[in-house]
Amino acid sequence: MGRPLSAQEDTNRRMLRARDEMDRRYAEPLDVPTLAAIAHLSASQFGRVFKEVYGETPHRYLQRRRVERAMTLLRQTDRPVTDVAWDVGFASLGTFSRTFSNVVGCSPTEFRARHAPVAVPSCFIAAWTRPRERAGPAGAAGTAFSEKQEGVDAD
Amino acid sequence: MNTNHITSLHIRSVPVLDQDEALDFYTSHLGFEVRDDIDLGFMRWLTVGVPGQDTSILLELVGGPQHDETTAAQVRELVTKGALGGLFLTSSDVHATYAALRDAGVEITQEPVTQPYGTDFGIRDPFGNQIRINQFNDASPGEVQEAYEGTTAP
Numbered sequence: 001m002g003r004p005l006s007a008q009e010d011t012n013r014r015m016l017r018a019r020d021e022m023d024r025r026y027a028e029p030l031d032v033p034t035l036a037a038i039a040h041l042s043a044s045q046f047g048r049v050f051k052e053v054y055g056e057t058p059h060r061y062l063q064r065r066r067v068e069r070a071m072t073l074l075r076q077t078d079r080p081v082t083d084v085a086w087d088v089g090f091a092s093l094g095t096f097s098r099t100f101s102n103v104v105g106c107s108p109t110e111f112r113a114r115h116a117p118v119a120v121p122s123c124f125i126a127a128w129t130r131p132r133e134r135a136g137p138a139g140a141a142g143t144a145f146s147e148k149q150e151g152v153d154a155d
Numbered sequence: 156m157n158t159n160h161i162t163s164l165h166i167r168s169v170p171v172l173d174q175d176e177a178l179d180f181y182t183s184h185l186g187f188e189v190r191d192d193i194d195l196g197f198m199r200w201l202t203v204g205v206p207g208q209d210t211s212i213l214l215e216l217v218g219g220p221q222h223d224e225t226t227a228a229q230v231r232e233l234v235t236k237g238a239l240g241g242l243f244l245t246s247s248d249v250h251a252t253y254a255a256l257r258d259a260g261v262e263i264t265q266e267p268v269t270q271p272y273g274t275d276f277g278i279r280d281p282f283g284n285q286i287r288i289n290q291f292n293d294a295s296p297g298e299v300q301e302a303y304e305g306t307t308a309p
Contacts, residue, residue: 002173002216005235009172012235016283019237020264053236076302 014039015053018046019061022152026065027089030152032058058152066090067103074112081108166202168213169242170234172282174201177214180281184261185244187212205244212242234283241285249274249290271302 005013018039022030035058036046050058066088073084085096085108100108171177178201181187187203190211194200198219202211217234218227233239246252253267253276264277264285275289294302 002171002176002218005172006231009231009235012232013283016235016237016279017262020262020279024263024265075304 011049012053014041015050018050018058019054022058022062023065026062026069027087029089030062032152035152062089062152063099064103067100070096070100070108071104071111074108075115081112084108164210166211166213167242168215169280169284170217170230170239170282171214171280171284172217172231172234174199174214174216176281177201178203181212181214184256184259185286237279237283237285239284241287244286244288246288246290249276249288252288271299 018035021035021038032046033043036043039046039049041049047057047059050061054061056064069088070084073079073087074081077084079087081097082093085093088096090096090099097107100111104111106114169177178189178192181203182189186206188206190202190204192199192201199216201214203214204211217230218224222230230239249267253263256278257263262279264279265275267274267276270289272294273289273291275287277285277287279285
């Protein structure tokens, strides 16, 4: 037998369900009230509690999730960058490019060029494209975004 | 050449917060069989596994003899946040498995999606552990790598 969940553990579990919903529907418009309802919290509480549990705002988490998916699409497909932006849930190319650069450290086009298929051993490619230490303003990524209370994914 | 004589992965531990609840989930929903359920005095040694397969899973209660109170609280935090590892299972009919688990009310984290290596979906156990269930396609490891990286291993 185990002991009942503590209040914090129960909160974690509910926030995990909300985060899973973001993972599942990352490409769709998501709003705070929907996610808050999954976590059994008010919309005004949701962003604060999410950040307490996961260390970043739901908006930032969703951005990272979308960028992660965009990285895959940029590598695996030849879809135009604009289409990739739409595919992963961004409503504007400008916001996508800005967010992508903020998260990854280079533009979507640069990323695609670096990861284009090349007929050389993958170990060489890995060494060639290994991420470098980022310095300067781009490294302070998380502070550049403010949480929007109504739309988690509002651009 | 293998010089250390290790022959198999025998047991893998999964942290759980209630062993009875874990036993019900892993046997009733995932179809695992009980391998051991032994009262060791200081802990309950509870292992389950997929019928016909040797590897077992130890449903290990967080807060057992290996954890002091502070560490146990930290691990419970991580489990409930979904921050610890998970299991990767295979199915011979991933869509049927998905439908059965969905209909049983199991938490679905991702619907079945086609991947370079097959079709898989995600669930969570009652405590937050991630479980992915995959039906492999016929792609070779090299083909899977090529799908992801656009190149093949040397």
